[in-house]
Amino acid sequence: xxxxxxxxxxxxxxxAFAQTQDQPAPEGPPQRVRSILLYGxxxxxxxxxxxxxxxxxxxxxxxxxxxxxxxxxxxxDAPSTSWSRRMEVxxxxxxxxxxxxxxxxxxxxxxxxxxxxxxxxxxxKLDREVKGSRVP
Numbered sequence: 001x002x003x004x005x006x007x008x009x010x011x012x013x014x015x016a017f018a019q020t021q022d023q024p025a026p027e028g029p030p031q032r033v034r035s036i037l038l039y040g041x042x043x044x045x046x047x048x049x050x051x052x053x054x055x056x057x058x059x060x061x062x063x064x065x066x067x068x069x070x071x072x073x074x075x076x077d078a079p080s081t082s083w084s085r086r087m088e089v090x091x092x093x094x095x096x097x098x099x100x101x102x103x104x105x106x107x108x109x110x111x112x113x114x115x116x117x118x119x120x121x122x123x124x125k126l127d128r129e130v131k132g133s134r135v136p
Contacts, residue, residue: 039063 002133029053036042037059044056086092095101099108102116 037063 007094030053031049033053033055035055035057036044038056039059045054047054074080100112100115102110102112103109104110
């Protein structure tokens with residue numbers, strides 16, 4: 001039984017083996033591969049010779065159009081900024097030269113240093129009192 005099965009398999013495989021020997025083996029990789037980006041309704045060009053492969057990819061509508069991921073960016077210019085944010089920015093920039101700012105910039109910048117030291121001392125005092133009142 002096993003011999004018949006092997007004989008049938010050999011007879012069926014013989015024509016397939018004979019067909020593969022008749023065909024020439026590939027000589028190697030193609031001589032030239034072209035990658036082309038297509039825009040809009042462009043069609044993929046045909047290879048110039050049999051040793052050439054042409055790979056085409058659709059890149060969108062136009063090579064000059066901004067990609068979709070960059071089109072709808074939030075605006076950060078002056079007309080799209082609220083007035084309250086504009087005033088906060090102005091105050092932040094000008095704060096260094098204002099009186100009671102404790103800076104070397106401006107005519108009254110040095111006046112805030114003692115005030116800032118007193119605020120830091122008072123905050124440290126509060127932190128110590130809260131820490132001391134906790135039960136370990």
